[in-house]
Amino acid sequence: MNRTTGDAASELQLNLTYQHGSGYLAPYFEGLLEGRAIASHCPTCGRKRFPPRPVCPHDRTQTEWSRISGNGVVVSVTSVHTALPFAAAAADFKFVLVAMDETENAVFGRMQTAADDVAAGTRVRLAGLAGELGHPSQAVQFTARSE
Ligand SMILES: [Zn+2]
Numbered sequence: 001m002n003r004t005t006g007d008a009a010s011e012l013q014l015n016l017t018y019q020h021g022s023g024y025l026a027p028y029f030e031g032l033l034e035g036r037a038i039a040s041h042c043p044t045c046g047r048k049r050f051p052p053r054p055v056c057p058h059d060r061t062q063t064e065w066s067r068i069s070g071n072g073v074v075v076s077v078t079s080v081h082t083a084l085p086f087a088a089a090a091a092d093f094k095f096v097l098v099a100m101d102e103t104e105n106a107v108f109g110r111m112q113t114a115a116d117d118v119a120a121g122t123r124v125r126l127a128g129l130a131g132e133l134g135h136p137s138q139a140v141q142f143t144a145r146s147e
Pocket residue numbers: 042043044045046047056057058059060061
């Protein structure tokens with residue numbers, strides 16, 4: 001049976017809850033939550049990467065886990081007012097690209113508080129999770145490092 005509804009519409013709200021496994025990246029995500037930087041380390045060439053890679057892109061060797069200092073330098077900053085994925089409310093954020101010490105790649109994250117005064121060249125350190133966690137990758141949070 002067909003039924004014509006014209007322009008009528010009904011607003012529906014759907015909620016879905018499920019367990020999202022971390023898989024290979026579990027040590028990385030567990031470290032982030034506690035402010036520990038767990039990188040991948042290539043036993044062949046010695047390169048470290050954070051965020052980690054399961055296989056070294058330089059020589060295709062399977063990597064191992066290695067704890068690094070969690071210190072780095074800001075490469076770029078973007079200030080925005082937005083809602084993070086899986087979060088309800090919009091807020092001010094400073095997203096940062098950080099070149100971590102001891103590694104050759106850079107990681108995308110955010111300053112733990114938008115009030116932190118940072119710019120390219122500012123020394124920062126991984127800080128651990130503060131606030132609501134929408135997705136484990138949102139635990140890449142930094143604070144300005146006082147030296
Ligand atoms: Zn390698």
